[in-house]
Amino acid sequence: MKASYLRFDWCLSSRRPVAILLAMALLAWMAVSPVRGQDPRRRPPSQREGSSATSQAAGEAPVTAIVGGDVFTVSHEVIRRGTVLVRGAKIVEVGQNITVPKNATVIDARGKYVTPGFVSLNMSGVGLASITDRNSRTVDGLDPFDRNIKLALGVGITCGSTEVGSGGFSSRGRRADDCFLGFEPQLPFGSVLHDDGDLHLLSEDCEDQGCICCGMTVVPMEPIETRASPGQPSPRRYAILKMSYGRLDPMLIEKSTFYNPGRGALSGGLNRHGFRQSLKQAREYLEQVTSFERAVRAGQRPSPPRKQVSDDFIALARKESALRIEANSVDEIRDMISLAKEVDCRLILDGAVESWLIANELSEADVPVVITPRDRRRPRTGHEETSGSSIETPGILQRSGVQFALAPLSDSISLNGLAGRDLTSLPLEAAFAVRGGCDESTALAALTIVPATLLGLSDRIGSIEPGKDADLLILDGPPLDYRTYVETALVSGLVSYERAKDRIYPVFQR
Amino acid sequence: MTLPQTGVASEPTRLDIRHCAVWLFAIAQGAAFVMGQEPVVAYRGATIETMGPAGRIEGATLIVRGEKIEAVGADAPIPETARIIDARGKTLLPGLIDPYRVVNIATDGSEPEQTRTIVIRGRTFTISGRGSITSTSFARVADSFYPYDDKVLHYLRSGITHLNLVARGHGQAAIARVTPEQPAAMIENPDGILFAALTNQTASLDVVRNNLALVARRPASASGPGATTTGSAAPASASRESSGSGGAGASSIPQVGAGRELWQKIHDGESQLLINASNAATILHLLKLLEPYPKVRIVLVATGGSVFQTLDQMKGRNITLVLRPTIDLVPDTRERVCVPCLAYKAGMEFAFSLAVAESDLITSQDAPLFPVAYLVRSGLPRKVALEALTTSPAKLLGLDQTHGSLEPGKSANIVVFDGDPLDPASQVREVVIAGRTVYEG
Numbered sequence: 001m002k003a004s005y006l007r008f009d010w011c012l013s014s015r016r017p018v019a020i021l022l023a024m025a026l027l028a029w030m031a032v033s034p035v036r037g038q039d040p041r042r043r044p045p046s047q048r049e050g051s052s053a054t055s056q057a058a059g060e061a062p063v064t065a066i067v068g069g070d071v072f073t074v075s076h077e078v079i080r081r082g083t084v085l086v087r088g089a090k091i092v093e094v095g096q097n098i099t100v101p102k103n104a105t106v107i108d109a110r111g112k113y114v115t116p117g118f119v120s121l122n123m124s125g126v127g128l129a130s131i132t133d134r135n136s137r138t139v140d141g142l143d144p145f146d147r148n149i150k151l152a153l154g155v156g157i158t159c160g161s162t163e164v165g166s167g168g169f170s171s172r173g174r175r176a177d178d179c180f181l182g183f184e185p186q187l188p189f190g191s192v193l194h195d196d197g198d199l200h201l202l203s204e205d206c207e208d209q210g211c212i213c214c215g216m217t218v219v220p221m222e223p224i225e226t227r228a229s230p231g232q233p234s235p236r237r238y239a240i241l242k243m244s245y246g247r248l249d250p251m252l253i254e255k256s257t258f259y260n261p262g263r264g265a266l267s268g269g270l271n272r273h274g275f276r277q278s279l280k281q282a283r284e285y286l287e288q289v290t291s292f293e294r295a296v297r298a299g300q301r302p303s304p305p306r307k308q309v310s311d312d313f314i315a316l317a318r319k320e321s322a323l324r325i326e327a328n329s330v331d332e333i334r335d336m337i338s339l340a341k342e343v344d345c346r347l348i349l350d351g352a353v354e355s356w357l358i359a360n361e362l363s364e365a366d367v368p369v370v371i372t373p374r375d376r377r378r379p380r381t382g383h384e385e386t387s388g389s390s391i392e393t394p395g396i397l398q399r400s401g402v403q404f405a406l407a408p409l410s411d412s413i414s415l416n417g418l419a420g421r422d423l424t425s426l427p428l429e430a431a432f433a434v435r436g437g438c439d440e441s442t443a444l445a446a447l448t449i450v451p452a453t454l455l456g457l458s459d460r461i462g463s464i465e466p467g468k469d470a471d472l473l474i475l476d477g478p479p480l481d482y483r484t485y486v487e488t489a490l491v492s493g494l495v496s497y498e499r500a501k502d503r504i505y506p507v508f509q510r
Numbered sequence: 511m512t513l514p515q516t517g518v519a520s521e522p523t524r525l526d527i528r529h530c531a532v533w534l535f536a537i538a539q540g541a542a543f544v545m546g547q548e549p550v551v552a553y554r555g556a557t558i559e560t561m562g563p564a565g566r567i568e569g570a571t572l573i574v575r576g577e578k579i580e581a582v583g584a585d586a587p588i589p590e591t592a593r594i595i596d597a598r599g600k601t602l603l604p605g606l607i608d609p610y611r612v613v614n615i616a617t618d619g620s621e622p623e624q625t626r627t628i629v630i631r632g633r634t635f636t637i638s639g640r641g642s643i644t645s646t647s648f649a650r651v652a653d654s655f656y657p658y659d660d661k662v663l664h665y666l667r668s669g670i671t672h673l674n675l676v677a678r679g680h681g682q683a684a685i686a687r688v689t690p691e692q693p694a695a696m697i698e699n700p701d702g703i704l705f706a707a708l709t710n711q712t713a714s715l716d717v718v719r720n721n722l723a724l725v726a727r728r729p730a731s732a733s734g735p736g737a738t739t740t741g742s743a744a745p746a747s748a749s750r751e752s753s754g755s756g757g758a759g760a761s762s763i764p765q766v767g768a769g770r771e772l773w774q775k776i777h778d779g780e781s782q783l784l785i786n787a788s789n790a791a792t793i794l795h796l797l798k799l800l801e802p803y804p805k806v807r808i809v810l811v812a813t814g815g816s817v818f819q820t821l822d823q824m825k826g827r828n829i830t831l832v833l834r835p836t837i838d839l840v841p842d843t844r845e846r847v848c849v850p851c852l853a854y855k856a857g858m859e860f861a862f863s864l865a866v867a868e869s870d871l872i873t874s875q876d877a878p879l880f881p882v883a884y885l886v887r888s889g890l891p892r893k894v895a896l897e898a899l900t901t902s903p904a905k906l907l908g909l910d911q912t913h914g915s916l917e918p919g920k921s922a923n924i925v926v927f928d929g930d931p932l933d934p935a936s937q938v939r940e941v942v943i944a945g946r947t948v949y950e951g
Contacts, residue, residue, distance in 0.1 A: 143791040
């Protein structure tokens, strides 16, 4: 009873085609299996584990599918004629062989290019009324119907950090005698936690009349703001805004971003000393807080630590925010790098005109820069090798491994004068970076994932990956081409801009 | 000493006095009878838009007794003592009610000086002054009402009989009737609804936010500092309790209790809050800050463009709109849109205000209801348009039991047109408020 398949002449029998097919299948499987052992990051996103499971998750959230375009994921490779599946506000799947659910809204992107939305680190006058009153909160000044939002979306900017006035997130601490101050940073301005756990609301009048509910005397206690020197302006605050036209909720992203003390605020021994002291006090305060919490958990009732520095320094000490300062010459850059290393805080350099000269030092110190390639400086005659700046800077920085983000020549949107100088020229900066020798993928990353990382939002925006916010652009040409227009822009999953409907930029078929 | 007698009866006194007394008594009774009876007026043969369940009645009679309407109908019996007015060919409409009319009230100068610092091109300017628009003091319109308005004839020629008066900033409105001959009786209800003008800024939004948070945390009925808090509302920032207590205004002390109770009623949904939103962003901010308070009912005054932009997000919320009867432009475009039509299709209640824009009132005097007629031509149902002029404003002001329609038992506020009210060629012939003829054109 020999099994016939064990005989050598089995392949010569009538089962020959089947045998050949089986053999080929076996060989093919053996060829493919080494691939399975590769680094998962290098696999196309569609083959990653769990991707099919998410697409079946029960959801009330509307599903959108962008089908057929070339998807520039930025974090991985370009996917030709790929599909991006969006559910709610998030991307759920990216790949080539994705089944689109029946109830999905399909956006046909054949022949078009899909990129992540661009992130601008310098933005002004978009979506936010200028705030001058120091008691105003940024969140109340948001205007989601600002036309400038559409203009920004029209070039692809879907998120940006904007400077707010000195009153942006100001919090003057007030403390009522015998009421103990809650040290929670989320307590809003002017509220105080009473002994019985009750929340008092304090206002300016309480200084004269006492706490409105219990009548106790109120003594103002303001955090000491360390000014660099009497003549310097107070540090600039930033708010991160998403360009979600017509919708208020996704617009403001609450995050501490940068601490920018102003140009020249850290030059000079006295200013540096003040800065170091503030950071030291911030670190001490953080230690006191941890020991206080430990004591409270142990059941004691210790006195709460007094916060003697503003929240900016506490965020710096925690490395939640970065020191962002303008430094253009080689000496200034070196100064800032050494200062940041000494006080151990994150550093981001603005301007960085001469950064190309010391690119390796920047790369060693892991300091990212925000540059404007088109802002050129004439070199000093006779010192062309060691001065000036040109559009070659991004290429040089890239080769040395320095992370850079791009900033436009001007922060705000302007509709008159020479075109290509205002906020809407941000993609043009990337195009010039490529012209100067930088790789296209690096230039695109400088518009997307690098500024997202600098803002601390790299888990939410900056690239097209499952799990990130659906901030997507559908372009009618390659991303950095001067002829390219944004056809459709999605912010947090909803279409916020359509070139044909909004008629802000010229509408024609090429 | 006797006077020369000329043949008069010798016992005159007692009989004459009794005669006089009887006559006087009779006359007095007669007078009382006549004056005690209220005047009855009957309009006969008119087309009556009752704005009630009876709808539009042709060739009907309306009987007014005193200040109220006694009967309406094609076969209403006319009392004998009635003064009959032949109203054939005319149309009777209930008096129009304007739900939003801004008046300038005299400030008492006790507002605090406010300083603002602005930076223009690197130079700092400090501006100080009394800002009346963003002032935080509570304005009670009834207290500072000035009855001699130069627009009285404008209102009457447009058929407006009642106005809801508001001021800039925030405070308490008052309902006034347009009776120029009785200035003292012009205020019908001095305790109207609360109103607030909101813009896109913290100082403005805090007026509503803080007051609602305060009454949510500490209901007005509770007293004393140790009251338990319900703790459901998010803690508000600096409580400028300017709606009643602790404000810098000198007039705020007696209103400490009143302000809190008014806000309490708003929080519980018993009365409405009238908000004038300056732009679409403000509407979104308002919707957001109302999320913790689902019972609050809002009357929203906003431009058509702002309403158009935020209509999707307002659907299903407790909002009544006050709109200008005009065709609006979609913001930032040249497209025209009929916002009242859209609001109607979305199922939102709305009322028209003919006087919300002063220029409308002045320029439309030849044909005051022409803008409304234009909207009807653009697709708004006629019934809805007329309701938006009469019953809707009455309802949002809380007057729907006594005003807003021509039904028995309601106040006699009638406008007599000599044709269809929405026909630009027809004019207002007579305006009757509380039974008295106030205007005859």
